[in-house]
Amino acid sequence: MTDLHDIRYVRIGTDRLDESVEFATRILGLELVERNSQAAYLRGDDRDHNVCYVKGAGTGHVVGFEMASSGLLDLAATELEQAGYRVRHGSAAQCEQRRVMDMVQFEDPTGNCIELVARPAASGVRYFPSRDAGITSFSHVGLRTTDAATDETFWTQQLGAKVSDWIGDAALLRIDGVHHKVALFTSQVAGVHHVNFQVREVDDIMRSWYWLCEQGVRIAFGPGRHATSGARFLYFYGPDDMIYEYSCGVRIFTEEEERVHVPRQFPREATSYCTWGSKPDIAEFRAAEAAAAGDASNVG
Numbered sequence: 001m002t003d004l005h006d007i008r009y010v011r012i013g014t015d016r017l018d019e020s021v022e023f024a025t026r027i028l029g030l031e032l033v034e035r036n037s038q039a040a041y042l043r044g045d046d047r048d049h050n051v052c053y054v055k056g057a058g059t060g061h062v063v064g065f066e067m068a069s070s071g072l073l074d075l076a077a078t079e080l081e082q083a084g085y086r087v088r089h090g091s092a093a094q095c096e097q098r099r100v101m102d103m104v105q106f107e108d109p110t111g112n113c114i115e116l117v118a119r120p121a122a123s124g125v126r127y128f129p130s131r132d133a134g135i136t137s138f139s140h141v142g143l144r145t146t147d148a149a150t151d152e153t154f155w156t157q158q159l160g161a162k163v164s165d166w167i168g169d170a171a172l173l174r175i176d177g178v179h180h181k182v183a184l185f186t187s188q189v190a191g192v193h194h195v196n197f198q199v200r201e202v203d204d205i206m207r208s209w210y211w212l213c214e215q216g217v218r219i220a221f222g223p224g225r226h227a228t229s230g231a232r233f234l235y236f237y238g239p240d241d242m243i244y245e246y247s248c249g250v251r252i253f254t255e256e257e258e259r260v261h262v263p264r265q266f267p268r269e270a271t272s273y274c275t276w277g278s279k280p281d282i283a284e285f286r287a288a289e290a291a292a293a294g295d296a297s298n299v300g
């Protein structure tokens with residue numbers, strides 16, 4: 001089975017390339033690594049880049065995962081093809097745009113564009129943030145799903161991810177010891193729902209909260225604490241209504257815990273998303289809440 005080594009990047013098509021770069025550097029705190037007429041590369045850790053904004057909203061969203069070798073990448077591609085998925089092999093130009101040696105591209109059942117890459121560029125230069133938000137690494141993405149059960153099966157059976165916990169039908173999926181690197185949220189469309197960066201400590205979350213409010217940035221959720229991963233969090237909106245999340249203290253399983261962990265089912269309630277009582281201004285999280293309220297009223 002496919003063994004995703006790590007999440008590597010997101011590519012976000014946008015009609016607001018300049019605005020996205022401005023937000024990512026001045027507000028979010030990423031470092032601009034490279035900018036050309038078609039794309040901008042940014043990062044929040046020592047890897048070559050974690051986020052690439054691409055000119056044109058029509059380009060859509062892509063999530064890239066690193067495979068440990070080109071051989072494992074080829075094997076994964078073959079398995080996907082044998083299971084009936086259409087796999088496109090990256091051209092030299094596509095590999096160059098992603099700073100990788102090898103890549104394949106396919107879609108999950110919802111239509112999210114996923115890329116597997118091998119030998120992505122390392123960087124000999126350390127991450128130097130444009131704003132000290134306390135970012136330590138790019139960590140996970142929330143993905144939209146139009147059929148949570150079907151996508152969960154694809155991610156677990158085909159891509160080897162494991163469910164750490166559910167909130168309602170939303171699966172939080174791990175590919176290594178970190179509680180989740182992908183989460184699937186029911187939505188009307190495909191695409192990236194949110195992009196998560198780990199920050200060093202809760203002080204960074206609170207410092208950013210006050211500062212983002214002062215800057216007039218629309219807060220989406222938090223400050224709060226996730227019941228599932230235990231992480232303290234803050235979500236906010238960027239250009240194109242893309243949601244960015246800072247969090248710290250995400251649960252990391254030891255090898256033993258990882259082996260024996262049984263996913264927990266959290267109900268679709270506000271307290272499953274935030275144990276502190278913060279209420280989400282995020283449709284996909286609120287919708288779950290509203291649905292739960294609707295179900296509850298039908299029960300009586």
Ligand SMILES: O=C(O)c1cccc(O)c1O
Pocket residue numbers: 142167172183194196226227228229230231245250273
């Ligand atoms: O960290 C989590 O557990 C979490 C839970 C719900 C939604 C998220 O985005 C999360 O990151």
Ligand SMILES: [Fe+2]
Pocket residue numbers: 140141142183194196245
């Ligand atoms: Fe998240």
